[in-house]
Amino acid sequence: MAGSVQVSVTVNGAQKSAEVEPRLLLVHFLRETLGLTGTHVGCDTSNCGACTVHLNGEAVKSCTLLAVQADGAEVTTIEGMGSESRLHPLQEAFWEHHGLQCGYCTPGMIMAAADLLQRNSDPSEHEVREALAGNLCRCTGYHNIVKAVQAAAKHPNGSSAAPQAPDAAGREAGESVASQGLGA
Amino acid sequence: MKRKEDARFIRGQGRYVDDVQLPRMLHGAVLRAPVAHARILSIDVSAALQHPKVHAVITGADLAERGMAWMPTLSADVQAVLATDKVRFQGQEVAFVIADDRYSARDARELIDVEYDVLPAVVDSRRALDPDAPVIRDDQAGRIDNHVFDWEAGDAAATEAAFAAADVVVEQDMLFPRSHPAPMETCGAVADFDRVGERLTIWCTTQAPHAHRTLYSLITGLPEHRIRVISPDVGGGFGNKVPIYPGYVCAMVGSMLTGKPVKWVEDRSENLMSTGFARDYAMRGRIAASREGRLLAVAVDVIADHGAFNATAQPSRYPAGFFSVFTGSYDVAAAHCRVTGVYTNKAPGGVAYACSFRIAEAVYLVERVVDCLARELGMDPVELRLKNLLRPEQFPYESRTGWVYDSGDYERALRKALGLAGYEELRREQASKRARGELMGIGVSFFTEAVGAGPRRHMDMMGLGMNDGAAIRISPSGTAQLAISVQTQGQGHETTFAQIVSEELGIPPEDVDVVHGDTDTTPYGLGTYGSRSTPVSGAAAALVARKVRDRARIVAGAMLEVAPEDLEWVRGRWAVKGDPEQGASIREIALAARGPIELPEGVEAGLDAEAVYDPPNLTFPFGAYVCVVDVDPGTAHVKVRRFVAVDDCGVRINPMIVEGQIHGGLTDGVGMALMEQIAFDEDGNCLSASLMDYLIPTAVEVPDWETGETVTPSPHHPIGAKGIGESATVGSPPAIVNAICDALEPFGVRHVDMPCTPSRVWEAMQGAR
Numbered sequence: 001m002a003g004s005v006q007v008s009v010t011v012n013g014a015q016k017s018a019e020v021e022p023r024l025l026l027v028h029f030l031r032e033t034l035g036l037t038g039t040h041v042g043c044d045t046s047n048c049g050a051c052t053v054h055l056n057g058e059a060v061k062s063c064t065l066l067a068v069q070a071d072g073a074e075v076t077t078i079e080g081m082g083s084e085s086r087l088h089p090l091q092e093a094f095w096e097h098h099g100l101q102c103g104y105c106t107p108g109m110i111m112a113a114a115d116l117l118q119r120n121s122d123p124s125e126h127e128v129r130e131a132l133a134g135n136l137c138r139c140t141g142y143h144n145i146v147k148a149v150q151a152a153a154k155h156p157n158g159s160s161a162a163p164q165a166p167d168a169a170g171r172e173a174g175e176s177v178a179s180q181g182l183g184a
Numbered sequence: 185m186k187r188k189e190d191a192r193f194i195r196g197q198g199r200y201v202d203d204v205q206l207p208r209m210l211h212g213a214v215l216r217a218p219v220a221h222a223r224i225l226s227i228d229v230s231a232a233l234q235h236p237k238v239h240a241v242i243t244g245a246d247l248a249e250r251g252m253a254w255m256p257t258l259s260a261d262v263q264a265v266l267a268t269d270k271v272r273f274q275g276q277e278v279a280f281v282i283a284d285d286r287y288s289a290r291d292a293r294e295l296i297d298v299e300y301d302v303l304p305a306v307v308d309s310r311r312a313l314d315p316d317a318p319v320i321r322d323d324q325a326g327r328i329d330n331h332v333f334d335w336e337a338g339d340a341a342a343t344e345a346a347f348a349a350a351d352v353v354v355e356q357d358m359l360f361p362r363s364h365p366a367p368m369e370t371c372g373a374v375a376d377f378d379r380v381g382e383r384l385t386i387w388c389t390t391q392a393p394h395a396h397r398t399l400y401s402l403i404t405g406l407p408e409h410r411i412r413v414i415s416p417d418v419g420g421g422f423g424n425k426v427p428i429y430p431g432y433v434c435a436m437v438g439s440m441l442t443g444k445p446v447k448w449v450e451d452r453s454e455n456l457m458s459t460g461f462a463r464d465y466a467m468r469g470r471i472a473a474s475r476e477g478r479l480l481a482v483a484v485d486v487i488a489d490h491g492a493f494n495a496t497a498q499p500s501r502y503p504a505g506f507f508s509v510f511t512g513s514y515d516v517a518a519a520h521c522r523v524t525g526v527y528t529n530k531a532p533g534g535v536a537y538a539c540s541f542r543i544a545e546a547v548y549l550v551e552r553v554v555d556c557l558a559r560e561l562g563m564d565p566v567e568l569r570l571k572n573l574l575r576p577e578q579f580p581y582e583s584r585t586g587w588v589y590d591s592g593d594y595e596r597a598l599r600k601a602l603g604l605a606g607y608e609e610l611r612r613e614q615a616s617k618r619a620r621g622e623l624m625g626i627g628v629s630f631f632t633e634a635v636g637a638g639p640r641r642h643m644d645m646m647g648l649g650m651n652d653g654a655a656i657r658i659s660p661s662g663t664a665q666l667a668i669s670v671q672t673q674g675q676g677h678e679t680t681f682a683q684i685v686s687e688e689l690g691i692p693p694e695d696v697d698v699v700h701g702d703t704d705t706t707p708y709g710l711g712t713y714g715s716r717s718t719p720v721s722g723a724a725a726a727l728v729a730r731k732v733r734d735r736a737r738i739v740a741g742a743m744l745e746v747a748p749e750d751l752e753w754v755r756g757r758w759a760v761k762g763d764p765e766q767g768a769s770i771r772e773i774a775l776a777a778r779g780p781i782e783l784p785e786g787v788e789a790g791l792d793a794e795a796v797y798d799p800p801n802l803t804f805p806f807g808a809y810v811c812v813v814d815v816d817p818g819t820a821h822v823k824v825r826r827f828v829a830v831d832d833c834g835v836r837i838n839p840m841i842v843e844g845q846i847h848g849g850l851t852d853g854v855g856m857a858l859m860e861q862i863a864f865d866e867d868g869n870c871l872s873a874s875l876m877d878y879l880i881p882t883a884v885e886v887p888d889w890e891t892g893e894t895v896t897p898s899p900h901h902p903i904g905a906k907g908i909g910e911s912a913t914v915g916s917p918p919a920i921v922n923a924i925c926d927a928l929e930p931f932g933v934r935h936v937d938m939p940c941t942p943s944r945v946w947e948a949m950q951g952a953r
Contacts, residue, residue, distance in 0.1 A: 023287065037203035038196015040419065042368040043452040047875035050368055078196035091194040095186060098844050102674025103193025104200065104368040104419030129883040136875070138368050138420045139674050141847030142883040 007071045011036070012080025020067050026060075027051040029067035030077060038078035038107045042136065049135035052108035053077045059115035061134070078107035081114070089155035090114055090148070099148035101139035109135045113149045122153055185693060185838060187679045189417075189672075198417040201372040204387050206445040209374065210239055212438050213289035214431055214454065215279040215296050217271035220307075220529040220868025221318065222300035224270055224278070231295040232281055237288035239442050241296065242280040242434060244268035252437065254323075255403050257495035258427055258645055259503070261332075262323075263532060264493070265430045271300070272320055272492035273530050274870050275457030280434035282446055305529040305868035306330060309489035310466055312526035320492055320527045332494050332525035337508035337585045338483075343520035346481035350472035354557045359937045360545050360917075362464040362489065362530075362862040363855075364456050364872075365537040366880060367673070369419025371459055372449035375435040379443050385412045388432055391421045391671050392711025395648060397703045399428050404436060415701035421673035422852075423536030426497040426713050427460050453873045460497070460533030461862055464489040465507075465545045471553040477563050479572045481518040482511055484549055488525045488534065495532035497713070498541050499643040499650060505535055505542030506634050508585040512550035513594055513632045513806060514572040519584040529868040538849060538913035540635050540714050551629040551918035555925065556934055564611075565922065566602065569630050570595060580899075587634060589804040590898045590906075593832070597894045598630055601808035601830040604892050610812060618930060623815035625927025628808070629919035635907035636719025636803045645710060651798045652716075653707030654724035656685065656732055658791040660778040662771030663695040666728075669709020670721040671701045675909055676841040677717060681725050683837055684903065688729035689736075689770050690756020707794060715805075715907030718837065719898075724797035726902040731793035736773040738787050743768055743776045803898045803906035805833040811919040815927045820946035822924055824854055824885070827916070830892040833908035834901065839893075846912045847889050853916025855881045857924075861939050 004019040011034060018033050030036045030053065041063060042050035051063040054076040081088040090110045093099065100106040109132065116123060116131040123131065128149045129142070137145065192198050229241040244266035247253040254262040267278050279296050283289035304318050311317060312330040321327050347353055373388035384406055390396045393413040401408040418425065431448045438446035450459070465486050472481040488504060490496060498505045504523035511519045535541055554572075558565040573594040574581055581589040610626050617624045640649035655667045666685050672678065682696040699705055709721060733753065740758040741748035744766060751758040751767075759767030768776070770791075777783075777791050812826040829846055836842045859879040863871040872878040897904030917938065924940050925933060928948060936948045 021287070028286075031202075032205075035205070036196070037200075038198075040200070040369070041202070042370075042419075043875045045452065045874045045876045048368060048452075078194075082195065087194065094194050095190045098187065098840050100190060100193055100674075101676065101844055101848065102368070102418065102420040103189070103198050104674075106193050107196045110194065125888065133882040133884045136368065136880055136882060138366065138422065138880070139848045140844060141849075141851035141889060142881075142886055143847045143889045144844060146883065146888070 005068055007067050009070045010074045012076055022066065022068050024067045025063055026065040026067045026070050027062040030062060036077050036079050040104055040107060042104065047136065049112060050105050050108040052111040052135065054111060054115065059112050078110060081110065090152045093148040093152035093155065097144045097148040097151055099140060099145040105135060105137040109137065109145060113152070116149070117153055123150065125150065185679060185683060187676050188682065189676065189678045200369055200417050200419050201374060201387050201389050202449045204374045204416065206374065206376060209445040209447055210282050210284060210442060211286040211289045212280055212282045212435055212446050212448040213286065213293045214277050214434065215281065215293045216454065216458065217267065217274055217276040217278055219271065219300060219302050220274045220305040221303040221320065222271050223303065224267060225299040225301055227279060228297040229279065231297070232292040235283065235288065235292040235295060237284040238281060238292045240282045240438060242266065242437060247437065252403060252433065255428065255433060256399065257493060258497045259494040260500065261494035263495050265433045269323060274868055275454065275531060277430040277458070280438060282438045282442060307528060307864050307866055307868050309464065309487050309526050309528055312528050320529060330527040332490055332527055333503045334522065334524050335503045336520065336522040338520035339518060339584065340520045343481050343483050343518040346518040347470065347472045347483065350480050351475040352473050352557065352560055353470060354553060354560050355468065355470045356553055356556050356935055357468050358552055358935060360463040360465045360467065360548055361938055363462045363537060363860045364862050364878060365422035365424035365462060366456060366878065367420030367422050367424050370450045370452060370455040371425060371429055371431065373432045373435045374445055374447045375439040376445040377436065377439040382406065383410045383412070384436060385414065386432070386436060387414045387416055389418055389425045390415045391425045391673060391713050393671055393701055393703050394669055394708045395645060395710055396428060398648065400436065403433060413703045415671045418671065418673040422538055423462065423713055424460055425673065426711070427495050429459060452875060456862065456878055457870050457873045458531050460536040461491070461531055462533065462537035462539055463545060464534065467545070467549050469549045469553040471557050473557055477561055477568050477571050479514050479516045482516055482550060482553065483519065484510055484521045486521065486523040488523055489528050489530065490525050490534055491530040491532040492527055493532040494525065496534040498535050499637055499645060501642065502541065506540065507542040507546045509543055509583065509587050509632065509634050510546035510550050511583050511585060512547060513574055513630050515574050515578065516584060530864065538852060538910035540633055540910045540914055541637065543633060544914045547631040547914050548918045551631065552921065552935070555922045559934060565628055566607065569598065569628065573598065573630065588801055589632060590801060590900060591896050592632065592804065592806050593894060593896045594630065594806060597806060597830050597832050598808040600892050600894060601810050601828050604830065604890060605810040605826070605828040607810065621817060623817050623927045625813045625815065625923040627811040627919045627921065627923025627926055629915055629922060630808050631915040632804055632806045633911050633914055634802045634804055635715035635910065636799055637714050637716055638802055639800060640798045648710060650710050651796050652709035652721040652724050653794065653796045654721060654728040655707045655794040656728045656792060658732060658774045660775050662691065662774040664691050665697050665699055666725060667699040667706040668721050668725065669707050670712040670717045672712060675712070675717065675845065676838065680837045680841060684722060684725045685729045688726055689732060691770055715909040718905050719803045719901060719907050720797055720799050722905055723799065723902045724795050727797060728793050728795035731795060732791045735791050735793065736770055738784060739773050739777045740768045742781055742783055743773065800900050803834065803901060805831065805906040805908055805911050807831040807911050807915045809915050809919040811923040813920065813923040813927055815924065815945060820942045820949060822858055822940055822945060824887055824920060826890065827887055828890045829912060830894065831908060831911055832894040832896050833911065834895060834897040834906040835904040836893070837905055842908050843891055845909050846891055849910065849912025850889055850916050851881050851886050852913040853920055854886050857917045857920035857938050857940055858885070859939050
């Protein structure tokens with residue numbers, strides 16, 4: 001692997017290191033090197049937001065960052081949002097309010113919504129719509145997503161979007177795949 | 185009931201094609217044509233082959249040696265897998281590179297050198313039949329033009345007579361522009377060929393896994409029982425994932441060549457440029473009426489742009505799909521349509537994006553010309569519709585083009601929508617705004633859908649009757665697995681099909697798991713599109729559950745030592761007539777059916793059953809939509825302020841899921857009406873090959889949806905349910921365009937073609953002033 005560099009990232013609370021090419025996109029690092037496939041790719045022009053994760057607590061489109069840019073950073077993905085036994089309030093609300101159908105935009109949508117709720121614990125409908133304008137959905141018509149985000153905001157822990165205990169399954173999947181060295 | 189499938193999706197534990205990782209898996213990338221029409225002079229792959237991570241490069245010539253350079257389409261045409269003689273649209277597949285990873289595959293793709301001799305392109309479908317138009321399909325022996333088909337329905341002579349005798353005739357040209365379903369997940373596949381067992385397993389984004397298996401067998405020559413198609417979780421389909429694409433075939437061939445699994449996942453630009461587009465109907469509609477507003481006849485001529493290969497996904501005998509339902513919800517005495525399909529230098533497709541086989545085009549046509557007629561008559565468009573809607577007692581109603589509508593109570597639905605919208609109040613608001621120079625428009629559409637293809641005697645794809653199977657296995661402990669032949673792409677089948685079985689058998693829905701998408705474990709059927717799952721497969725699920733219930737009655741008779749005829753089904757159990765305490769639930773019967781109990785002669789152990797459903801007719805859901813728009817008089821920007829949708833899909837299995845389907849479809853309508861178009865320049869360059877240019881609605885462009893329902897069950901469906909998935913996509917564009925034209929009435933604008941972008945609306949306002 002010509003010109004590979006070492007990258008260390010804290011992903012969902014666990015330290016991950018790998019040798020990667022400098023050009024490797026963060027989304028591919030998460031999906032292919034670490035095996036965290038909840039984060040999706042929906043476009044090639046940074047419009048759709050299906051790849052949204054948190055980098056040092058803020059929502060970013062991981063298709064538009066290099067993995068090396070995340071060196072030393074903390075990344076939270078959808079797999080880090082809830083624990084096996086306890087869903088994040090946004091996850092619960094999306095389920096309760098039918099805020100997803102095919103589920104492909106859902107991980108990015110939840111991460112973008114979590115970012116909003118950290119900044120604004122009681123957003124209006126308009127504010128939710130504005131905040132999610134970087135996340136495209138083809139199934140829901142957004143109506144129930146807006147409802148879900150507003151419901152989650154009213155939840156006692158709704159605005160605490162900080163990752164909870166790292167999801168055990170997600171961490172194990174990441175480690176086992178990383179050890180195979182499938183990264184580009 | 186909340187959805188079962190959400191548990192994995194909200195945790196990032198769904199499994200979509202690109203999540204599939206197999207040991208030793210390689211990655212493929214397609215090299216595409218940079219121009220719309222050109223002869224291929226040479227392809228040099230030597231530099232790509234020298235790339236250290238490349239395993240193989242496949243060209244059309246390589247495929248031709250295996251007889252696989254061309255593949256059959258769903259419209260009895262052929263489509264190039266990899267171009268051999270020439271390229272016929274920009275983005276067409278030319279070569280396939282297989283490398284260790286997706287980055288290297290794309291690197292090596294850049295090393296392929298193709299020499300083209302560029303030819304003039306056919307871009308405007310209305311010029312495709314001009315005598316001097318270049319012939320695109322010179323692969324077909326003897327072909328001298330770009331004509332694909334002529335098709336007509338209705339009675340031309342009676343229709344012309346009605347037009348000649350009518351008081352009022354209105355004619356309007358309109359283009360339903362080329363759009364694209366653009367599911368958030370693009371198309372992709374992982375092919376894994378086992379050279380020893382000669383078995384092919386392919387994970388792919390398909391809405392019709394069984395039909396794909398049959399086609400893959402035809403293409404590869406592998407026997408069908410050694411092909412396993414797995415459609416895992418699919419990130420939206422919307423008709424985009426019905427056809428087979430060259431990328432799937434290349435992944436298969438790649439795996440056969442290398443002996444390793446090969447993954448191919450297209451980028452968004454590839455998805456928009458090369459996979460199944462939607463619409464592209466240039467229509468001339470005519471409507472005839474009496475002075476009082478009694479509709480007499482509707483006629484339409486269509487030029488249908490099918491792109492370079494006719495790959496349209498539709499029943500074999502319907503080259504223009506179900507366009508002939510264009511008489512809509514009205515009782516007209518005469519009707520006729522003529523559709524001419526043409527080849528152009530564009531990607532193939534046509535039927536996709538929740539169109540229900542061209543009903544989107546049909547509904548748009550009739551709902552626009554009815555509005556144009558209302559304008560001509562100086563009549564409120566609602567009043568004109570109320571005067572002509574089919575009445576409940578006319579059902580089942582046979583239309584002038586031969587469709588038999590199953591049931592409807594149209595006026596009730598329309599009045600409900602008007603009530604929810606506050607129609608009279610909206611008209612007053614509009615009047616006062618007009619007086620102030622503000623542009624507010626109110627648009628109404630009333631549509632009738634035709635979904636659930638279909639009856640085997642009329643409808644097939646590639647000779648495969650459009651039926652669907654269901655198989656149910658009841659475990660001894662009374663839980664159930666229902667295997668279905670249709671494939672959800674987000675519509676919630678895992679939940680709703682469990683609800684159907686639960687309702688029929690008294691097993692709690694959490695004890696019913698729905699198995700789908702794997703051709704090795706599910707019964708044969710034609711897949712999910714055309715809103716056909718509930719009408720066809722939903723019926724099969726109910727019937728297979730009823731088979732179980734019938735067998736359970738016999739077993740219960742043996743258990744209770746009474747004659748089966750003395751049992752009745754009460755609240756989910758078989759009970760002795762007159763003695764309801766004496767009875768057995770399916771759970772108890774399931775154990776007995778596998779137990780040592782002596783069953784009557786000829787009765788097999790267990791309760792498992794299978795069914796194939798051949799629907800007697802389609803289902804005809806309907807809806808009444810009211811849209812309110814504000815148009816900025818300075819910028820011509822259109823804002824959809826309110827949208828009221830009343831849908832009637834008969835019995836609603838899961839109201840929450842139905843509503844979600846409607847919300848999504850209404851958003852499609854806003855996209856098509858205001859934003860979405862796959863546009864081309866005069867050389868055939870695709871100008872909409874990314875989400876930078878192909879705009880789809882965000883949360884900001886759509887309002888909070890207001891919905892209502894009426895329930896008019898389908899009399900022929902086992903549970904009275906009709907399809908719903910595509911209704912809102914079909915019904916909403918005309919409501920929005922009607923609203924825009926209503927807003928622009930002060931400018932004398934009668935029609936604006938979609939997408940009604942600010943520049944288009946601005947031009948319309950200027951032109952008519």
